[in-house]
Amino acid sequence: MENEPAADIDQLESEEWVDAINSVLETEGVPRAQYLLQRLSARVTETGAQLPYAINTPYRNTIPVSKEARIPGDLFLERGLRSMIRWNAMAMVMRANLKDGTLGGHISSFQSSATLYDVGFNYFFRGSTEDQLGDLIYIQGHCAPGIYARSYLEGRLSEEQLDKFRQEVDGDGLSSYPHPWLMPDYWQFPTVSMGLGPLQAIYQAHVMKYLDMRGLLRRGSRKVWCFVGDGEMDEPESQGAIALAGRERLDNLIFVVNCNLQRLDGPVRGNGKIIQELEGVFRGAGWNVIKVVWGRLWDPLFQKDKRGLLQQRMDEAVDGEYQNYKSRSGGYTREHFFGKYPELLKMVEDLTDEDIFKLNRGGHDPYKVYAAYDAAIKHTGQPTVILAKTVKGYGLGPAGEAQNYTHSVKKLDLNALKEFRDRFDIPIPDSELEKVPYYRPPEDSTEMRYLRARRASLGGSLPRRKSDFEALKIPALSTLASITKGTGDREVSTTMVFVRILSALIKDKNFGERIVPIVPDEARTFGMEGMFRQLGIYSSVGQLYEPTDTGQIMYYREDKSGQVMEEGINEGGAFAAWLAAATSYSNNETPLVPFYVYYSMFGFQRVGDLCWAAGDLQARGFLLGGTSGRTTLNGEGLQHQDGHSHVLASTVPNCVSYDPTYGYELAVIIHRGLIEMYVEKLPRYYYITIMNENYQQPAMPDGVEEGILSGMYRLQKNSRKASKKVVQLLGSGTILRESIAAAELLKKDYGVAADIWSVTSFNELRREGLTSQRWNMLHPEETPRQSYVESCLAATQGPVIAATDYMKVYADQIREFVPGTYCVLGTDGFGRSDTRARLRKFFEVDRYYIVVCALSALVKDNVIEAGQVTNAIEAYGINPDKPDPATL
Numbered sequence: 001m002e003n004e005p006a007a008d009i010d011q012l013e014s015e016e017w018v019d020a021i022n023s024v025l026e027t028e029g030v031p032r033a034q035y036l037l038q039r040l041s042a043r044v045t046e047t048g049a050q051l052p053y054a055i056n057t058p059y060r061n062t063i064p065v066s067k068e069a070r071i072p073g074d075l076f077l078e079r080g081l082r083s084m085i086r087w088n089a090m091a092m093v094m095r096a097n098l099k100d101g102t103l104g105g106h107i108s109s110f111q112s113s114a115t116l117y118d119v120g121f122n123y124f125f126r127g128s129t130e131d132q133l134g135d136l137i138y139i140q141g142h143c144a145p146g147i148y149a150r151s152y153l154e155g156r157l158s159e160e161q162l163d164k165f166r167q168e169v170d171g172d173g174l175s176s177y178p179h180p181w182l183m184p185d186y187w188q189f190p191t192v193s194m195g196l197g198p199l200q201a202i203y204q205a206h207v208m209k210y211l212d213m214r215g216l217l218r219r220g221s222r223k224v225w226c227f228v229g230d231g232e233m234d235e236p237e238s239q240g241a242i243a244l245a246g247r248e249r250l251d252n253l254i255f256v257v258n259c260n261l262q263r264l265d266g267p268v269r270g271n272g273k274i275i276q277e278l279e280g281v282f283r284g285a286g287w288n289v290i291k292v293v294w295g296r297l298w299d300p301l302f303q304k305d306k307r308g309l310l311q312q313r314m315d316e317a318v319d320g321e322y323q324n325y326k327s328r329s330g331g332y333t334r335e336h337f338f339g340k341y342p343e344l345l346k347m348v349e350d351l352t353d354e355d356i357f358k359l360n361r362g363g364h365d366p367y368k369v370y371a372a373y374d375a376a377i378k379h380t381g382q383p384t385v386i387l388a389k390t391v392k393g394y395g396l397g398p399a400g401e402a403q404n405y406t407h408s409v410k411k412l413d414l415n416a417l418k419e420f421r422d423r424f425d426i427p428i429p430d431s432e433l434e435k436v437p438y439y440r441p442p443e444d445s446t447e448m449r450y451l452r453a454r455r456a457s458l459g460g461s462l463p464r465r466k467s468d469f470e471a472l473k474i475p476a477l478s479t480l481a482s483i484t485k486g487t488g489d490r491e492v493s494t495t496m497v498f499v500r501i502l503s504a505l506i507k508d509k510n511f512g513e514r515i516v517p518i519v520p521d522e523a524r525t526f527g528m529e530g531m532f533r534q535l536g537i538y539s540s541v542g543q544l545y546e547p548t549d550t551g552q553i554m555y556y557r558e559d560k561s562g563q564v565m566e567e568g569i570n571e572g573g574a575f576a577a578w579l580a581a582a583t584s585y586s587n588n589e590t591p592l593v594p595f596y597v598y599y600s601m602f603g604f605q606r607v608g609d610l611c612w613a614a615g616d617l618q619a620r621g622f623l624l625g626g627t628s629g630r631t632t633l634n635g636e637g638l639q640h641q642d643g644h645s646h647v648l649a650s651t652v653p654n655c656v657s658y659d660p661t662y663g664y665e666l667a668v669i670i671h672r673g674l675i676e677m678y679v680e681k682l683p684r685y686y687y688i689t690i691m692n693e694n695y696q697q698p699a700m701p702d703g704v705e706e707g708i709l710s711g712m713y714r715l716q717k718n719s720r721k722a723s724k725k726v727v728q729l730l731g732s733g734t735i736l737r738e739s740i741a742a743a744e745l746l747k748k749d750y751g752v753a754a755d756i757w758s759v760t761s762f763n764e765l766r767r768e769g770l771t772s773q774r775w776n777m778l779h780p781e782e783t784p785r786q787s788y789v790e791s792c793l794a795a796t797q798g799p800v801i802a803a804t805d806y807m808k809v810y811a812d813q814i815r816e817f818v819p820g821t822y823c824v825l826g827t828d829g830f831g832r833s834d835t836r837a838r839l840r841k842f843f844e845v846d847r848y849y850i851v852v853c854a855l856s857a858l859v860k861d862n863v864i865e866a867g868q869v870t871n872a873i874e875a876y877g878i879n880p881d882k883p884d885p886a887t888l
């Protein structure tokens with residue numbers, strides 16, 4: 001195989017080459033050696049050959065011992081403190097599970113990464129000070145117990161709190177994983193859905209630079225640290241954006257990959273080496289890669305390894321074997337690792353089996369970890385990834401160390417507890433062990449003073465999240481008067497109206513600069529290309545070329561201080577950029593107002609887990625689902641035509657969603673969103689669908705604002721008390737216009753009067769309805785509350801017919817709150833490409849179907865005869881035996 005090392009067929013010749021390069025290194029230095037190697041490689045590639053190990057280095061530490069920065073603290077004290085943190089982290093999981101075996105929790109992951117976090121907390125992670133905001137740290141979700149355990153030692157959390165790990169219902173427990181929604185003053189980033197942490201961290205660093213370049217917040221030496229599991233690196237989200245980090249030279253970003261070689265079920269790369277694989281991937285993406293493979297106990301062996309045989313053996317062994325060396329014994333390692341070559345066996349002949357077992361891995365050695373972090377924070381021009389080799393379940397011994405099942409270990413038996421206690425020198429007597437007590441030394445002990453001093457020198461305890469922020473000054477709705485007065489005869493889409501709203505807001509002197517328009521290569525689709533020139537597209541290097549459309553009004557302008565974030569065909573990345581901007585009020589103490597505009601089909605459906613995380617994060621901002629509606633976006637077909645994003649949006653508890661029809665509705669909703677999120681500071685975000693169908697945008701009628709925001713209001717009142725032939729037509733989005741047309745037909749052809757209701761949000765109507773209903777259930781003897789839907793419809797007559805461009809379940813949600821007969825039309829089934837009119841007929845949401853539906857509802861209510869429906873079906877040329885579109 002190309003990348004396998006070739007066998008050494010002429011050792012003498014090999015030695016000569018190595019001697020030669022040694023001499024260059026000694027006399028002329030590294031740059032000269034690099035030059036010569038480049039010349040040699042260039043020569044080899046001229047023959048058409050691939051160079052082996054083009055981007056990989058041997059399986060050893062990147063930083064040689066001679067270049068290691070020396071850890072300055074008291075290592076003995078630190079080991080003691082770290083041991084206590086290990087103990088308490090284990091104890092809190094175990095105690096929770098002794099109380100109730102169903103609560104869960106993880107021990108082994110943190111035991112593998114304790115040193116990685118500890119060195120960070122002791123020397124590198126800075127809290128906010130007057131000079132600079134704090135570093136941002138993404139913590140591996142299931143390592144949460146270790147972070148709580150440190151907070152306990154630091155005096156931030158009490159024993160009672162530790163004992164409420166994973167008991168969140170009362171509101172005073174510690175959350176299972178990092179969840180800002182549940183612990184808003186503590187956790188900053190939800191990370192436990194594997195892959196979301198690394199993706200978010202990259203865009204966090206990106207937005208941090210964006211803020212700096214735009215002059216909104218000085219970045220200084222602030223860093224984003226992201227801790228991630230080696231198994232987690234298999235998520236496409238984990239690796240998907242690393243090229244952006246390399247390209248954008250995000251030297252404010254440091255990844256620490258905890259390479260314990262295991263994930264949940266077994267080895268990450270039993271037959272290969274995850275560290276080597278990741279080294280290649282990250283280096284290829286332009287990162288500075290620092291491997292921390294071996295601990296310092298190996299250093300003397302490396303010194304003895306004159307011929308490179310030890311190195312060769314290390315390069316040969318695969319992760320499955322490395323796992324065995326830690327899950328079995330020193331004797332096993334002697335036999336199977338060193339034993340492969342007699343020379344290596346000789347090298348370790350003075351070591352006992354125990355000594356061999358103790359040969360430590362880099363990620364467990366504070367000296368090596370410190371040196372790596374120190375190099376990482378000093379590196380400029382590239383992001384850094386630290387690949388640290390560790391042992392999963394470190395310290396658990398036979399109870400789980402490097403065992404395939406270790407991820408799920410939640411309790412240790414008495415023997416294992418004893419071993420763990422002894423290994424980490426925790427002063428708890430045998431008699432107490434069964435209770436697994438927490439351990440914290442006296443407040444005035446040397447250890448505690450040391451711990452506090454370390455954090456004090458770094459700006460205080462972490463993690464810490466800031467909830468509050470300075471409210472923005474939102475302009476009055478009258479700023480959007482040109483929108484709310486309508487377009488007269490001109491036919492425009494709500495997408496175009498949105499672009500005009502955005503432009504008007506950006507012009508506002510007070511807060512326009514806070515707006516962040518974000519697009520994933522769809523600006524032209526939405527008519528937003530005017531912003532390219534007007535606002536500029538953010539690029540950390542500016543524009544190094546002349547765009548082909550120079551000289552045109554809307555040319556493609558990239559700029560160092562550009563305001564638009566154009567993230568390319570990358571919905572996940574664009575969403576992560578939106579998340580970073582939408583939480584900037586907290587993480588950067590600089591509220592931003594991001595508007596992320598995308599194909600609505602590629603939103604909740606595509607990046608739903610991030611949308612969920614946005615709720616947890618208390619993101620504040622707007623998502624705009626463009627080209628929405630199953631029949632409204634008509635020519636694109638099955639994969640594009642969205643008839644369910646609102647249903648998905650309704651699953652996020654604090655996502656407020658609207659499907660407006662008219663420009664003035666959109667203006668009112670966006671304006672209200674700005675007030676709610678940035679003045680009243682409600683922790684919610686907005687999802688609004690916008691469409692690409694052009695029609696006249698009417699002027700805003702008087703007094704409709706409250707109704708628009710509550711979810712429905714009466715647009716036309718046509719009913720007369722005297723007649724029984726009355727229906728209520730509800731419509732949303734573009735289909736509201738079909739309801740209006742249906743009302744005309746009903747009146748003209750069947751003498752039926754119809755009131756028309758614009759329903760801007762079935763989702764919000766249902767939420768309000770459920771709240772009222774729940775209150776009534778729990779307050780049986782009080783005057784029942786009326787839901788908003790009921791209050792709208794109670795005094796009206798006739799059956800209610802709703803039609804939308806979404807699945808029927810969207811409008812069906814309010815059924816319980818509608819008095820009387822309720823019928824729903826919607827676009828269930830796979831979309832397809834055709835004309836709008838034909839699609840609306842196919843999905844049975846056009847004016848004719850609305851009429852048929854209304855008439856059949858009147859039959860049900862015994863107002864008219866069934867024959868009238870048959871007449872309508874025939875008159876409109878509807879085939880009653882047409883197949884159900886939901887099944888096609």
Ligand SMILES: Cc1ncc(C[n+]2csc(CCOP(=O)(O)OP(=O)(O)O)c2C)c(N)n1
Nearest residue numbers: 109192193194229230231232258262263264
């Ligand atoms: C998207 C997603 N899939 C699955 C899980 C369940 N899960 C939690 S931890 C874990 C294993 C993690 O392994 P690794 O990333 O190597 O972390 P380690 O515990 O070894 O440090 C899995 C599969 C999850 N949390 N998120």
Ligand SMILES: [Mg+2]
Nearest residue numbers: 230231262263
């Ligand atoms: Mg792992």
